[in-house]
Amino acid sequence: ETGVTQTxxxxxxxxxxxxxxxxxxxxxxNAMYWYKQSAKKPLELMFVYNFKEQTxxxxxxxRFSPECPxxxxxxxxxHTLQPEDSALYLCASSRRATNTEAFFGQGTRxxxx
Amino acid sequence: QKEVEQxxxxxxxxxGAIVSLNCTxxxxxxxxxxxxRQYSRKGPELLMYTYSSGNKEDGxxxxxxxxSSKYISLxxxxxxxxxxxxxxxxxxxxxxxxxxxxxxxxxxxxxxxVKP
Numbered sequence: 741e742t743g744v745t746q747t748x749x750x751x752x753x754x755x756x757x758x759x760x761x762x763x764x765x766x767x768x769x770n771a772m773y774w775y776k777q778s779a780k781k782p783l784e785l786m787f788v789y790n791f792k793e794q795t796x797x798x799x800x801x802x803r804f805s806p807e808c809p810x811x812x813x814x815x816x817x818x819h820t821l822q823p824e825d826s827a828l829y830l831c832a833s834s835r836r837a838t839n840t841e842a843f844f845g846q847g848t849r850x851x852x853x
Numbered sequence: 854q855k856e857v858e859q860x861x862x863x864x865x866x867x868x869g870a871i872v873s874l875n876c877t878x879x880x881x882x883x884x885x886x887x888x889x890r891q892y893s894r895k896g897p898e899l900l901m902y903t904y905s906s907g908n909k910e911d912g913x914x915x916x917x918x919x920x921s922s923k924y925i926s927l928x929x930x931x932x933x934x935x936x937x938x939x940x941x942x943x944x945x946x947x948x949x950x951x952x953x954x955x956x957x958x959x960x961x962x963x964x965x966x967v968k969p
Contacts, residue, residue, distance in 0.1 A: 742898065780861065783897075783941065783959040796956070830896050840885045840945050842957060844896035
């Protein structure tokens, strides 16, 4: 695989639930990203972390809360989501945030009911 | 106007055909151009990576960039059923000096089906 592992692969949650998505990379990269992929839309960058520091928040609603405890792990904490948040959430990593070669995980298919 | 335009397809071709996938863009600052392939239920994987204008070949795949027309292409020769996937173009402005975080801008993706 790509060296970027995401769990869970599938998640169904109610609008009042709290859940977390996990991403782990084994590539020695220093930058990690969260993307949202919705049907018939381009990939949308949500957050960028470079050396554990958040360097970009692409106007993401506060019901999505990222956490990066170290360069190998990235979390996305979810609470009070809406049905329109249902999508494929992809994690990616690269050697550094200015590196253009990003490696993606397989994604978490999220359904909000 | 979207920064990157890509026809979503679907595009259906017979096995062995030459496939041409294209993207247009509006931001003249883009200098790095990538093609990702995404199989169903998988994450995107980097297929080709080119800098500035010109051609780059890798096996059956050729990436072409025409900066004057703001147009990039991916050609697949002798297409195989295993090439059936969604192909995403992506691009980024120069990351050096400006503090740019290397923000990739993706096209919508073109779904390709190669029929045996």
